[in-house]
Amino acid sequence: MLATPGPLPTGGDWAYEVKWDGARALVHLPGDGGVLLTSRTGRLVTDSYPELGALAVPGLAAVLDGEIVALDETGRPDFGRMQQRMGLTRPAAVRAAARAYPVTLMLFDVLRLGGRDTTGLPYTERRELLERLPVDVPQAAVPPYWPPGLGRVAMDWTLDRGLEGVVAKRVGSRYEPGRRSREWIKTKHVRTVEVRIGGWVPRDEGERALRSLLVGVAGAVGLRYAGSVGTGFSERESALLAELLRPLDTPAPPFEDSGGIEVEQPVRWVRPVLVGEVEFLEWTRGGRLRAPVWRGLRGPPEVVPY
């Protein structure tokens, strides 16, 4: 069951949970002391997270839903660390990564318990089952939730702690396996930043539309490259931007450190006079925008000191 993105729902029948920034996983506990983990796409990922073998409780047969996260020293999920765990299969590599960045499983739902399908039960009843589970290991947690009426509180609380956002769940809803449902609504804390366009990748030879924008933010001595943005603009905006960018052509990258930019596609550099707004999740360790979305041009084109 997947959440639909949207504004925070309010009203008497929504409960709220933290939106954990990691990798979604289903935990299969056959009851014989084994553990199997599957990813959102159904891939078997057990071998990548050996420490989660600790979840096995002899006699407990269940299927649970949760998010695998790699917490930093402050207890906040660090997606960069998580990425260093995902996809690893070589035992030596897995061991080394597990020692450096151990993961925790945040459990938030029960799909089967003791051979019984629990997906038909309402959210609140599944939560009760979840909280009564005899899973008591440091590698797993059952984070609390906020009852109806406290949606704003949940948003403020998660914002204060630098968490990604909130997932609202309708208290009477059943679990819908494999589906994206409106009974779960995810609301992210979005950040925006003002950027200058320093280059672009045309969609084709005609250069009448764009594939992506290369943007920068104010750096120490000039424009610092912040990554490329490939979504958020409609067909119309794409055409308009291409039209505005074509006359701004310049031979060299306008960024202060052009060495770090790796683009295999044909890039057109431009004088960085166009200012726009980009919505993004967070800054990566390398100073790039994570999950950037173009939100539009801001203000008139300006003559800039770069």
Next chain:
DNA sequence: TAGTAGGGGCCCAATTTCAT
């Protein structure tokens, strides 16, 4: 060593399904 592939996520646009 360089290039390719794949996982996770996001959005737009097109298509299909569902309601009125």
Next chain:
DNA sequence: ATGAAATTGGGCCCCTACTA
């Protein structure tokens, strides 16, 4: 029949592993 909602497909981003 018509419009809205849901689903699917295609791109792009970030990061790392795998392959040649």
